[in-house]
Amino acid sequence: MYPSGPWRGFWEQLGWGRQFMRELVLNFSDGQVTGSGVDVVGRFTFLGQYDEAGNVVLVKKYAGKHQVLYRGQYDGEGTIAGRWSILDLWTGPFALRPDHSAQVEDIEAVEILPGSSGHREEMDRAGLGADREPVVAGGPGQLTDA
Known part of the structure; x- marks a missing residue:
């Protein structure tokens, strides 16, 4: 359902606006998700799960800092969209989608x-x-x- 490789993504938070993830790579295999990237807060890793219906739960862990819970669903067009949360204190929307521009085809x-x-x-x-x-x-x- 989801391709492994380079992805694009962002999260939004009141007061911070839309923050893009860079160098984002996600790997999907047998219901497990792993990945890494960097954003305005710092370098992070993703670890989580996905199911056949396209539901995704990820824990984003910043090196030496806090963790963020991401819960999203497949939107029917390749994007995982949902909400992130830090405990019950902060929450906001996010979106992740495959970065097809980073893939080169042999022609x-x-x-x-x-x-x-x-x-x-x-x-x-x-x-x-x-x-x-x-x-x-x-x-x-x-x-x-x-």
Whole structure:
């Protein structure tokens, strides 16, 4: 359900506003969650559990500091959204989502030569069907140096 790897996230607290988590990595395996990151408070680790329905419970522990309880649910679009709390004293919303921008896909390079045999097949394989005009830096039909 949840992918292991880089994630993005934030938490909000009255007086602090929205605080983003950086260097956030979460690992999901057999109902267990582990992870780490850093935010305005400092470096932290995550340890917790998730179930098949997408419910997640995490304990965020800051090195040498306090712990924060996170309870969230799958929103149907890949995000874990919920509320964090420190005892019964402080609480606020949070959201975590996979960082797809950090993942690199291998894309096959295809040389496309006009007039060569199989030109249409090469265009189709490259996702540039004959009915699509390539978009280059200056816009459709405008070739510019990028």
